[in-house]
Amino acid sequence: MLENHPFRTIPRKTPMLRVAVPNKGSLSEAASAMLSEAGYRQRRDSRELVMVDPDNEIEFFFLRPRDIAVYVGQGTLDVGITGRDLLLDAQVEAEELLPLGFAASTFRFAGPVGNFSGVEQLEGKRLATSYDGLLRDYLAQRGVNAKVVRLDGAVESSVRLGVADAIADVVETGNTLKAAGMEIFGEPILRSEAVLIRRTGEGGAANGTAKEIDVLIRRLQGVLVARQYVLMDYDIRKDLVEDAAALTPGLESPTVSPLRDSDWVAVRSMVPKKETNRIMDELYDLGARAILVSSIHACRI
Numbered sequence: 465m466l467e468n469h470p471f472r473t474i475p476r477k478t479p480m481l482r483v484a485v486p487n488k489g490s491l492s493e494a495a496s497a498m499l500s501e502a503g504y505r506q507r508r509d510s511r512e513l514v515m516v517d518p519d520n521e522i523e524f525f526f527l528r529p530r531d532i533a534v535y536v537g538q539g540t541l542d543v544g545i546t547g548r549d550l551l552l553d554a555q556v557e558a559e560e561l562l563p564l565g566f567a568a569s570t571f572r573f574a575g576p577v578g579n580f581s582g583v584e585q586l587e588g589k590r591l592a593t594s595y596d597g598l599l600r601d602y603l604a605q606r607g608v609n610a611k612v613v614r615l616d617g618a619v620e621s622s623v624r625l626g627v628a629d630a631i632a633d634v635v636e637t638g639n640t641l642k643a644a645g646m647e648i649f650g651e652p653i654l655r656s657e658a659v660l661i662r663r664t665g666e667g668g669a670a671n672g673t674a675k676e677i678d679v680l681i682r683r684l685q686g687v688l689v690a691r692q693y694v695l696m697d698y699d700i701r702k703d704l705v706e707d708a709a710a711l712t713p714g715l716e717s718p719t720v721s722p723l724r725d726s727d728w729v730a731v732r733s734m735v736p737k738k739e740t741n742r743i744m745d746e747l748y749d750l751g752a753r754a755i756l757v758s759s760i761h762a763c764r765i
């Protein structure tokens with residue numbers, strides 16, 4: 465009866481790794497893009513609920529990002545990609561394995577312009593949020609008693625509509641808050657980004673998938689490094705090589721190779737992508753020439 469059902473499990477000797485991937489929202493596209501870059505097959509049609517990658521012995525389940533921590537926490541799925549804020553909000557037995565460097569946001573308090581300046585002013589107030597678990601924990605830690613109003617979305621409208629005095633919500637650019645006549649106050653409750661998660665403790669890799677999880681982590685780390693670093697090559701006079709190496713220390717140590725002109729050497733090093741131009745300028749000022757930058761397509765560190 466289950467033969468053609470999308471959730472049928474294919475009988476196998478060793479269990480496949482079961483991975484939860486966001487099917488919609490802010491995390492979805494970037495998560496699938498990262499998995500593709502890491503060499504995994506991803507769905508072509510956004511209505512697909514499950515997809516097997518037989519070459520890598522992995523099954524991907526496309527689920528709501530908010531639900532992913534629940535499936536992983538219960539051990540139904542081995543690992544998943546979700547937001548750190550969603551993981552903490554779910555209050556389940558799952559932990560972060562690897563930050564993934566996309567969908568960065570902060571979770572913050574905000575109120576009508578001029579109304580609040582600190583968390584202590586929230587005592588006895590009504591706070592609207594979609595992340596009530598996260599917010600209740602934070603308020604309890606700080607000993608603030610406030611009424612938490614749980615809403616599904618468009619939280620910025622809740623104050624104007626009279627159901628709350630202030631809000632706690634995801635802030636990326638701050639444009640949504642500004643448009644609603646609100647401003648942030650207090651320290652950020654949390655800094656979030658997409659993360660790879662796994663069930664906490666003993667049950668972490670209960671069904672013999674520890675090796676596949678390690679491979680997945682290493683591949684994702686490879687993508688992160690390839691995205692964050694470039695390869696820099698340059699020629700420099702031998703007596704300046706120590707100064708140059710200080711500018712381009714690389715991950716372990718730069719490669720220094722001899723040149724036909726024995727007064728000069730060629731140096732190759734990995735450099736943080738964001739600092740490429742500053743480092744090129746400084747190397748040039750030092751006397752380096754033929755400075756070349758190339759992107760890293762893939763790597764294992």
Ligand SMILES: Nc1ncnc2c1ncn2[C@@H]1O[C@H](COP(=O)(O)OP(=O)(O)OP(=O)(O)O)[C@@H](O)[C@H]1O
Pocket residue numbers: 488489490491529530546547548549550567568569617634635636637656657
């Ligand atoms: N600008 C943003 N808006 C919402 N969530 C964001 C944003 N930037 C990053 N995120 C992260 O995305 C995750 C929320 O994803 P989710 O799919 O639930 O929300 P969404 O993008 O608001 O989708 P939807 O409202 O369509 O359900 C959280 O981890 C959040 O921190």
Ligand SMILES: O=P(O)(O)OC[C@H]1O[C@H](OP(=O)(O)OP(=O)(O)O)[C@H](O)[C@@H]1O
Pocket residue numbers: 616617618619620633634635636637638639640641
């Ligand atoms: O700081 P910004 O760049 O403006 O982004 C943050 C806003 O984006 C999200 O809302 P979304 O559009 O997902 O609507 P929702 O609140 O209904 O989920 C989030 O809940 C904030 O409202």
Ligand SMILES: [Mg+2]
Pocket residue numbers: 617
């Ligand atoms: Mg939303």
